[in-house]
Amino acid sequence: MNDVLMRWDGFLAQVRERFVQVMCEAHEGCPALLEQAGFDPTPMGNAWNAIEQRAQELGRKIEETWSSKVEAAFEAAGASPQQVQSERMKGDSLRHWMDLEREKARIGIYANAGRALFQRALAEMGKGLSCTSCGAPLAVPFTFRAQNVPCSHCRTVNGFEPGARIRMAEVCVHPLCEEASWEPWVAMIEAERAAKHAREATIHHLQHWERAQIVFWRAYLTKRAELLPDQAHAFESDLRGRMRAFYESMERESAWIRAGRPRALL
Numbered sequence: 438m439n440d441v442l443m444r445w446d447g448f449l450a451q452v453r454e455r456f457v458q459v460m461c462e463a464h465e466g467c468p469a470l471l472e473q474a475g476f477d478p479t480p481m482g483n484a485w486n487a488i489e490q491r492a493q494e495l496g497r498k499i500e501e502t503w504s505s506k507v508e509a510a511f512e513a514a515g516a517s518p519q520q521v522q523s524e525r526m527k528g529d530s531l532r533h534w535m536d537l538e539r540e541k542a543r544i545g546i547y548a549n550a551g552r553a554l555f556q557r558a559l560a561e562m563g564k565g566l567s568c569t570s571c572g573a574p575l576a577v578p579f580t581f582r583a584q585n586v587p588c589s590h591c592r593t594v595n596g597f598e599p600g601a602r603i604r605m606a607e608v609c610v611h612p613l614c615e616e617a618s619w620e621p622w623v624a625m626i627e628a629e630r631a632a633k634h635a636r637e638a639t640i641h642h643l644q645h646w647e648r649a650q651i652v653f654w655r656a657y658l659t660k661r662a663e664l665l666p667d668q669a670h671a672f673e674s675d676l677r678g679r680m681r682a683f684y685e686s687m688e689r690e691s692a693w694i695r696a697g698r699p700r701a702l703l
């Protein structure tokens with residue numbers, strides 16, 4: 438039993454270490470690739486996709502190793518069903534942690550790329566960034582769309598037209614929104630896990646999950662309206678659109694239906 442336990446713990450530690458290494462490579466390699474490619478985000482994106490696959494394979498390896506060898510080894514060594522279950526959960530928790538860390542890395546890398554692309558594009562625009570009336574430099578807010586920028590010196594309103602580079606950086610809008618809503622996202626995932634791991638999800642589980650969904654989407658869309666100001670007017674209808682899949686999934690939850698479908702968002 439002790440022997441099986443030691444090997445299982447050793448295996449999990451090894452997977453964790455390998456995963457941390459892969460994430461370190463990503464954090465170092467991706468920004469370097471972006472710069473080497475003259476701020477074209479494509480090679481960085483390809484590199485990240487390969488890294489993401491390696492990280493996901495590590496996660497699958499935990500599951501495969503458990504079900505192909507480890508579970509049977511624990512049973513053969515006389516572990517009780519409770520012991521077997523808690524050892525399985527060790528693997529599950531590691532995998533869940535890896536999933537969150539991988540998401541955090543992807544979001545951080547792409548959000549940083551978005552800021553780098555934006556700064557680079559502004560630097561290249563040079564003269565376009567001074568007031569047409571008095572020539573004072575304009576402070577262009579971090580957005581990806583055309584906008585009116587008032588001069589802080591003479592108050593003249595200048596039209597700002599983002600160039601092709603800034604438009605290219607629009608692929609980074611989604612991760613920038615995810616970055617701004619990271620904590621509500623994690624809370625939402627935890628609420629979902631709590632509902633799904635319960636023997637039977639109660640209305641409290643489901644309403645907690647619903648609230649976490651709404652908080653997450655509000656944070657996400659608030660950032661989106663900041664980066665894409667022309668979308669801000671559609672905030673409330675976007676929020677309902679993003680919640681649609683959740684409410685559809687509630688139609689399969691008997692506790693939700695028994696409680697009379699108590700939607701917080703109509």
Ligand SMILES: [Zn+2]
Pocket residue numbers: 568569570571572573588589590591592593
């Ligand atoms: Zn001015």
